[in-house]
Amino acid sequence: QKEVEQNSGPLSVPEGAIASLNCTYSDRGSQSFFWYRQYSGKSPELIMSIYSNGDKEDGRFTAQLNKASQYVSLLIRDSQPSDSATYLCAVQGGGATNKLIFGTGTLLAVQP
Amino acid sequence: DADVTQTPRNRITKTGKRIMLECSQTKGHDRMYWYRQDPGLGLRLIYYSFDVKDINKGEISDGYSVSRQAQAKFSLSLESAIPNQTALYFCATSEGGTGYTFGSGTRLTVV
Numbered sequence: 001q002k003e004v005e006q007n008s009g010p011l012s013v014p015e016g017a018i019a020s021l022n023c024t025y026s027d028r029g030s031q032s033f034f035w036y037r038q039y040s041g042k043s044p045e046l047i048m049s050i051y052s053n054g055d056k057e058d059g060r061f062t063a064q065l066n067k068a069s070q071y072v073s074l075l076i077r078d079s080q081p082s083d084s085a086t087y088l089c090a091v092q093g094g095g096a097t098n099k100l101i102f103g104t105g106t107l108l109a110v111q112p
Numbered sequence: 113d114a115d116v117t118q119t120p121r122n123r124i125t126k127t128g129k130r131i132m133l134e135c136s137q138t139k140g141h142d143r144m145y146w147y148r149q150d151p152g153l154g155l156r157l158i159y160y161s162f163d164v165k166d167i168n169k170g171e172i173s174d175g176y177s178v179s180r181q182a183q184a185k186f187s188l189s190l191e192s193a194i195p196n197q198t199a200l201y202f203c204a205t206s207e208g209g210t211g212y213t214f215g216s217g218t219r220l221t222v223v
Contacts, residue, residue, distance in 0.1 A: 008152075034211040043202055043214040044155070088155070090211070099145075100212055104154035 003027060004091050006103035014111050019076040021106050023089030026070065032092035033065055035074045037085045038105065044088055048074060079110045115139045118203050118215035125193050125222055133188045133218050135203030141213075143206045144186040146170075146178060148199040155202070161186055193222040 005024045013019045021035075032051050036044035050056045050063040050072070062075040072091070076083055086105040092098055116137045125131050135144065146158040147170075157170030159178040167178060175197060179187045190197055198221050204212040 032211075036211075041200075041217075041219075043217050044212075046211045046213070049211050098208070099157065099160065100206075102155040104152065 003101045004103040009107040012109045019079045021074040023072045025091045030091045033072045034090040036088040039085045116215035122219045135186045137205045141205035141207045145204040146188045147202045195222045
């Protein structure tokens, strides 16, 4: 079982719709959770972080965390073609090293 | 100027050559990391360092070495490059429990 799992996609949504990206993780001791956006050939860019159960909103982005189900999601409202990118879920383990474990990413395509 | 700077941006090298990728940061973070990214495999950790005297292997360290010359500088070396080391390489920094800040990447091709 992979430590952080994401559907590779592509997830295709029409412009203006809500895009829902999902991630599951295996380490129950994980403390911190992050979503990165990566355009093709570019570096990952941190867009959301979440540390406690529930929802966290920032502009058009909402991160949702359910530690009991070991599940993290990212909702993008009013999706725009510029949101087309790969979205990486990253989980920080509960061990001493606190390294981030990355999923392989979900490719989102927003259709104009 | 970028917070995390990687040089070179692109490099083509021949099999068997030694090559160094450099990373410097102005964020004042103690923790630095080297990742490689391959299509379908995601980001894989090569080495990481929590301070100048602390160097640790990641999941795919074979064929690589690193040097932490100062808090702000962390270099990755390929001692004898081979074609399957062709990849996109990223340096990243972090502070405690916060997310990572990535450099702009080095696209390395070994022919």
